[in-house]
Amino acid sequence: MKKEFNYSAMTIALMSVCLYSNAEEARSLPEVVVTSTLMEAPLVIETDPKVPRQPLPAHDGADFLKTIPGFSVMRKGGTDGEANFRGMGGSRLNIMVDDQNVVGGCSMRMDAPTAYIFPEIYDKLTVIKGPQTVQYSNMGSAATIKFDREPKKYEKADQSFYGSLLGGSFGRHDELIQTEFGNKQYYGEVRASNSQSNDYKDGDGNAVHSRYRRWNTHAAVGLTPDENTRIEFSASVSDGWAAYADRAMDGVKFLRENYAFKFEKKNVSTLVESLKFQASYNSIDHIMDQVTLRTRQYMMMPASARLDHFTTQAKLSGNLRLADDLLAVVGVDYSGSTHSKDSNGNNVLTDDSTFQSIGAFAELTKTLNASQKLIGGLRMNAWDAKDKRTTSSTAGQTRSENTYSGFVRSENALNDNTIGYAGYGHAERFPDYWELISMSSTAMGASAFQATKKEKTDQVDVGAVYKTDLLKLSASGFYNRIDNFILINYNGLGMMVTGVSTNIDAETTGFEVGADYQINKQWKLNSSLSYTYGRDLTNRQALAQLPPLEGRVGVKYDDEKWSYGALMRLVAAQDRYSTGYGNIAGKDLGPSTGFAIFSANVAYRMTKTSRIYAGVDNLFDATYAEFISRTGTDGMGSAVPGYVQTMRVNEPGRTFWIKASLAFD
Numbered sequence: 001m002k003k004e005f006n007y008s009a010m011t012i013a014l015m016s017v018c019l020y021s022n023a024e025e026a027r028s029l030p031e032v033v034v035t036s037t038l039m040e041a042p043l044v045i046e047t048d049p050k051v052p053r054q055p056l057p058a059h060d061g062a063d064f065l066k067t068i069p070g071f072s073v074m075r076k077g078g079t080d081g082e083a084n085f086r087g088m089g090g091s092r093l094n095i096m097v098d099d100q101n102v103v104g105g106c107s108m109r110m111d112a113p114t115a116y117i118f119p120e121i122y123d124k125l126t127v128i129k130g131p132q133t134v135q136y137s138n139m140g141s142a143a144t145i146k147f148d149r150e151p152k153k154y155e156k157a158d159q160s161f162y163g164s165l166l167g168g169s170f171g172r173h174d175e176l177i178q179t180e181f182g183n184k185q186y187y188g189e190v191r192a193s194n195s196q197s198n199d200y201k202d203g204d205g206n207a208v209h210s211r212y213r214r215w216n217t218h219a220a221v222g223l224t225p226d227e228n229t230r231i232e233f234s235a236s237v238s239d240g241w242a243a244y245a246d247r248a249m250d251g252v253k254f255l256r257e258n259y260a261f262k263f264e265k266k267n268v269s270t271l272v273e274s275l276k277f278q279a280s281y282n283s284i285d286h287i288m289d290q291v292t293l294r295t296r297q298y299m300m301m302p303a304s305a306r307l308d309h310f311t312t313q314a315k316l317s318g319n320l321r322l323a324d325d326l327l328a329v330v331g332v333d334y335s336g337s338t339h340s341k342d343s344n345g346n347n348v349l350t351d352d353s354t355f356q357s358i359g360a361f362a363e364l365t366k367t368l369n370a371s372q373k374l375i376g377g378l379r380m381n382a383w384d385a386k387d388k389r390t391t392s393s394t395a396g397q398t399r400s401e402n403t404y405s406g407f408v409r410s411e412n413a414l415n416d417n418t419i420g421y422a423g424y425g426h427a428e429r430f431p432d433y434w435e436l437i438s439m440s441s442t443a444m445g446a447s448a449f450q451a452t453k454k455e456k457t458d459q460v461d462v463g464a465v466y467k468t469d470l471l472k473l474s475a476s477g478f479y480n481r482i483d484n485f486i487l488i489n490y491n492g493l494g495m496m497v498t499g500v501s502t503n504i505d506a507e508t509t510g511f512e513v514g515a516d517y518q519i520n521k522q523w524k525l526n527s528s529l530s531y532t533y534g535r536d537l538t539n540r541q542a543l544a545q546l547p548p549l550e551g552r553v554g555v556k557y558d559d560e561k562w563s564y565g566a567l568m569r570l571v572a573a574q575d576r577y578s579t580g581y582g583n584i585a586g587k588d589l590g591p592s593t594g595f596a597i598f599s600a601n602v603a604y605r606m607t608k609t610s611r612i613y614a615g616v617d618n619l620f621d622a623t624y625a626e627f628i629s630r631t632g633t634d635g636m637g638s639a640v641p642g643y644v645q646t647m648r649v650n651e652p653g654r655t656f657w658i659k660a661s662l663a664f665d
């Protein structure tokens with residue numbers, strides 16, 4: 001830690017605010033700046049992505065998730081970080097936009113799905129912890145993360161506008177508009193965003209190779225011929241570039257095009273409460289190089305590489321009211337994708353693989369009585385993958401396999417304020433593109449395309465939520481055993497091999513707890529704590545890529561016009577690690593030290609819907625890095641000419657920002 005500070009004195013000062021508690025006048029106001037998000041229903045976290053977060057997220061989905069306890073983000077540069085929940089990254093998180101899976105194109109994982117997600121243009125973010133739903137294609141074994149638009153319903157001709165502007169340290173600026181209009185028969189909307197930043201500086205004042213720009217446009221038109229029917233067409237295009245501090249190349253193109261069709265009908269009959277059909281096409285055209293944003297270093301490597309990923313998806317589902325107390329959600333879904341790449345930077349694309357999956361699911365909710373609900377579901381997927389590489393030892397081979405997943409959970413109202421839950425889930429995961437193709441060449445040149453087994457997670461989830469006007473408490477705990485956990489081994493494989501998929505058996509266990517306490521009408525205290533412990537049972541070592549113990553304490557003052565907030569984020573050292581092992585996005589580099597970061601914010605409500613916010617993140621300009629990281633002094637690519645090389649990519653130093661948001665309804 002660069003700056004000395006008496007943290008315990010600060011904690012005591014924060015806690016002593018409690019002494020001035022005046023419960024009778026107190027009530028909760030919606031948060032103006034979110035620093036930590038609490039679970040308010042069993043396993044489910046819902047939050048409004050238009051409400052600013054602190055610390056200031058990059059203009060992508062991963063950074064945004066970081067304010068939810070249990071999430072951490074592997075930093076690669078200024079943007080495009082890799083989300084990790086309870087130590088689980090990559091495809092263990094099912095990340096969806098408008099009910100479609102988003103899949104990146106980069107074989108080196110420059111573009112996690114969240115790289116294409118601009119949270120503020122969505123209306124709702126939902127996180128479902130654990131393998132406790134089967135409704136979404138490519139079921140997430142660790143969590144399901146959904147960014148959704150919620151098109152308005154119009155009774156008469158109307159329109160609305162939302163816009164925001166942001167400026168911050170290191171030349172950061174964001175612009176965003178959203179306009180919606182419609183009447184009883186039709187509606188339309190346009191959502192667009194732009195975000196740009198220069199290289200940021202860490203707490204030591206050293207520039208980090210991290211500048212980026214992203215823009216995104218989206219439009220949708222919908223027909224609502226009657227109050228039960230909605231037909232919608234939508235299109236999105238986004239692109240950008242980003243410098244990376246943790247590797248030999250930068251992303252110079254991230255072109256995404258997305259077209260989707262949706263049909264929705266409600267109240268079809270007494271049995272069929274609703275029917276939904278959707279189909280979508282998604283393409284990613286990605287180019288990375290070592291010449292545009294830096295001085296070329298590696299003459300042995302191609303100057304650039306181009307990778308494309310095309311995905312089509314379709315889903316038909318229905319809500320069936322089987323009885324007053326029994327609801328079924330049933331459906332079938334399809335997804336097919338083709339990945340292609342050029343060779344030696346010649347910009348001529350050839351397919352390297354195809355993936356296909358057909359799935360069917362049923363999820364039942366049975367209300368036993370006023371205080372107990374049983375929820376359970378089953379999903380089956382038939383997978384096909386083809387290795388279309390020409391040089392692979394498994395060239396031309398296909399692989400067909402089924403995955404079976406299911407869960408059961410009981411939710412019990414223990415009293416008027418408390419809901420408890422306990423569930424068991426089994427999730428099978430077919431290896432993804434990165435595990436089967438880009439990380440499947442062993443040092444000896446053999447391919448792990450056939451050898452990599454599907455991963456099977458068995459997990460128990462328990463927890464409780466307690467809510468009164470003044471106090472909200474939530475606790476969630478889990479234990480899992482993962483057979484054939486796909487661990488990527490980056491050890492001793494030579495210069496040009498990035499990592500190899502291996503199967504091990506693993507177990508993880510952990511918790512997230514949180515408390516929000518309204519001290520009196522103006523003052524509020526919030527806190528959270530999260531931890532995951534995991535073991536690699538095969539190699540008898542710590543499971544790689546597990547974030548250390550993390551706690552947050554925040555205090556807020558809100559007089560309905562002005563609001564002030566302060567946040568302290570405390571992260572412990574991590575001394576459990578397995579050097580050189582990890583997932584498709586990164587590997588353990590060794591132990592990490594703990595840190596404490598202070599941030600503060602102020603907000604002013606100009607009108608009911610217009611606000612100005614300002615904040616300072618990392619107030620004391622500490623130099624620190626998260627445990628989960630990718631850069632290694634052992635590997636190539638972590639040294640960028642003209643920049644100071646650090647073991648891990650350091651987080652930004654003191655950052656000031658100011659934001660205004662304006663809404664007209």
Ligand SMILES: [Cu+2]
Pocket residue numbers: 106107108109110111251286287288
């Ligand atoms: Cu790339």
